[in-house]
Amino acid sequence: MSDGKSILVIGGGMSGLTAAIEAAEAGNSAVIVEKSPFLGGRVSQLNKYFPKLCPPNCGLEINFKRIKNSADITSYTLAEVENISGDEGNYDVTVKLKPRYVNDKCVGCNACYEACPVEMPNEFNFGLNNTRAAYIPHNQAFPFKYVIDDRFCKGAACKKCAEACKYDAIHLDMKPETVKLKVSAIVMATGWELYDTSKLDILGGGKIKNVITNMQMERLASPNGPTAGKILRPSDGKEVKNIAFVQCAGSRDENHLAYCSYICCMASLKQVTYIRDQYPDSKARVFYIDIRTPGTRYEQFYWKIKEDPNVTLTKGKVAKITEDAATGDVVLVAEDILAGKKITEKYDMVVLAAGMVPSTKASKIPADIKYTDDGFVLPSSLKKGLYAVGTVKSPLDVAKSVQDATGAAVKGIQSARRSK
């Protein structure tokens, strides 16, 4: 990447992948810097996309194929941008690569995982199960290369993984590296984190076992998730036949997130289908402030869900969620605003439709960038050659993130060509 005309894309989720691939297919080289060990970001954790209910891995597979077939895309995983200096056409970027402890000789045979004695929480599954310190994040991960988590690995004291590897792929003495890049433009696509539901005290977030987040629900329903796609509640593995969804868990609330997180209405309606398809006799209830399903297909999806007699949509605020200690059931108190009454109901499991927090709320991009009080990048404050796409700018769905990222690719190309 020494031609200096490249576009740096920070973040290898759907927005970042799209920006890089689209730019490369238009003839401009691109570099992806991704902080996790794999590309694909949040969408790789989803079971299905709304409203089509198709698997995100399908589109990711095509995108990965596009990367494999392009000579113009370089990607770094376990990588973080440490410093940005310069101007449009001439940015100098320092990227720090964390050691993976596994090199390119890895064949993906799983021997290191089998040998590893250290269990750790599976972050990809939001802690719903454990994995080991030598692991592959998920079975459709790209690159399909194992990784060793040095926060848990015992290192040279153990070495069981290195001994098990027949391919000389594991080197526990790997050190961090620094890569210096010269690029024309920078696309920031650092994505989002889920709002920490343990701050939602009255909703039992993080405390009641069978109160889970919407992202945990995605993992429970995924064939490559902790339960192989069977939706079972965490406390006792019981089938979930009666479920409630609490919308705006954190969002649209001055005490938490003042903004709307855009995707949660559609996400919960989608998750209603997970339950209803898996357990034909199940019941689902959604508590909402407004149902926000803008456009054609989202609204049509909402209508379809409303037709299901086993689904109840209730406009109302959830006042309190507690646990029935004996059974593990979840007791929910809410106000049904249209009926003007208070209701108390018991559920097998409750899903909190938790909001979206820009990753830049906690970790800022090392450049002169202004943020909103909520941590979103303020696009109008960006100097030439810097572009923000997707959820780092505002909560957004996948479809619009893809549009935005494709547009960012053209802006990146303009920067590269202006600097000729």
Added chain:
Amino acid sequence: MEKKYGVYICKGCSIGASIDIEKLGNTAAKETKIPVDIVKSHDILCSPEGIELIKSDIKSGTNTLILAACSPRVKYEEFDFPGTITERVNIRELVAWSQQPNTEDSQMLATDYLKMGIIRTQKGDLPEPNILPDLSSAILVVGGGIAGLTAALEAANAGYQVVLVEKEAELGGWAAKLYKETPREYPYESLIEPTIFGKIKEAESNSNIKIFKSAVVEKTDGQPGLLDVTIKTSSGSEIIRVGSIIMAAGWKPYDANKLGYLGYGKPNVITSVQMEEMAKRGKIIRPSDGKEAKKVAFIQCAGSRDPNHLPYCSAFCCGTSLKQAKYVREKNSDAVAMIFYKDIRTPGQSELFYKNMQNDPGVLLTKGDVTGVSDAGNGSLYVEAENTLMGEKIKVEADLVVLAIGVVPNTRAPQEYLDGLTEAGKKGDAAKATYLEGTPKPDFILNLTYKQGPELPSVEGYYGFADSNFICFQYETRRTGIYAAGCVKQPMNMSEAQLDAAGTALKAIQCVEHTAKGIAVHPRAWDTTFPDPFMNKCTSCKRCTEECPFGAIDEDAKGTPFYKINRCRRCGTCMGACPERIVSFKDYSVDMIGSMIKSVEVPEEGFRFIVLACENDAYPALDSAAINRKQLNPSVRIVPVRCLGSTNLVWVADAFSRGIDGLVLLGCKYGENYQCHFVKGSELANYRFSKVQETLNKLQLEAERCQLLQVAISEYDKLPDMINDFVKKIEDIGPNPFKGF
């Protein structure tokens, strides 16, 4: 290219421990008639030493490589040998990781795979791109509203020539009619002065943009890179050649005359579009008497979210009404604005604007379904609503009612007209003639000369919006090189339209760049192959013209099909459709796959099955199953295909005449919400194979022996059992009676 072969078998990843490697190489070489001494094995083929082994052979002339190792989905960087034909034979995932080791079955399976891989290279050739002469890299933008202007500027600023065609006398579209714009950045407090005029100025002074006003596209002929567009203006017609097209033809407000129940037709009931015009003129008044309106009621979803009118949400009306409520309040602090809504939809950070407006005591928001608007005397009106909070019915007086009118894309009328024409055509020529005579023809946008129709087709159930069927690929289009931007694609607000339009500029650029290099566009954006039909044998049956998902094949005056190759997306649907089997790609042909199927050894005892698996979803799902060490049925041979649409019926004959007991087509889900990235590959395959089942019956072969299974990439866990169930069913029926003939 004169081929010099090299076969390399990897012994790593437990391949060597599961298969007799020497026997594998010897048998496969003998049966495919290649010299046994070019077969080599290596402990770890992807290691530097293994790669060096291959590279040194390439130096001494080997140019056709068969690598029997892992799945082609991994180790693609290591096994990248430019200038060679490289075939990856997957004996790791499909044998070593998914079969009982060291059995006769797994040995035969590996041998069949290696033989098929060798045959594939024997039947294939290195592709050379097909680059047509006189290509244009200019981009046509149809529509000069906010989306069109943005697209034009983005493409022009990237260095491309742009031709912008606007049907009105002035640029700007609806955006130029606005009094102010909704805030679009934090803290979402103040309204914005219209930004469109700056864009118009910028476009008009950009030397890369040629603008035609009061102009329409009369005809679009050709193919990407060579699109000859006839532009009609008051001063005549002009033909301009462009490479790709952005269709930003915009929208119309829903016909308010159909909203009589909301009071439209009464002097003091206006639409949100009329409200903009009024605000621009000055005061907010009652049209009936010119008095200032003190109580303004906004009715949301006027037409939208209504099965009798527009069965969708128009996306921007909530924001618009909140903005117009601010007009009311800013122009007269004594006036109040009342908004009747079903749900307030201000997604994302635009919620902050809603919050700010809620803080204004002069803005009243009421949830409810408006049931009617009636006269209250003196020009005043009653707005009646039910299902309000606490379940009450209410009746509120207002002196001006604003209907938040919904969006109808300008693609809808042509789509409906063309759908009607298709329907009439099904009833015969007379019905078609009657339709053409009796139906007013709406304004077409592109007027393509394509055999498959004059406009960009809308997906069924999208109400005429020219939307993509894919969440992850928003610029997927069924007419190569033609991309829809703005409200013609989805209902969206102005800032969304600008993001979307920038995306179309990129896609239009990609298209002209790829066309210049003779490469396909998405989803096979690396592919330099193209269909090369042997036309001498064409019988003009026209199946290819009809089935091509992208309208890439037209017909000459005699009805003989011919390709407009730059429209082609390389799915191979034509190859599958052709009964004469005359369509081939350099690296993919009917003969190639047929020969591979025929090379499978059919034992006298026991069963053999062929699975034709879609490369994009089914094949990776099989890989994932193997990665999870799920066992695959050992009597099944997996043959990857570009798309199920490319499966030719002759392969069925090839298989069954050789004694194969059953054939599965493994592909994407079809129908509503189809997942095929070539639109209808699996659906077409299913249609074709339903026909073949009749033939099977005639041959006394059970129709069940040939079946299409729909699978998603995520269903790898179910896949082995889906295949086992099929195998079990055929085993119950019994062996293919043609076995041994």
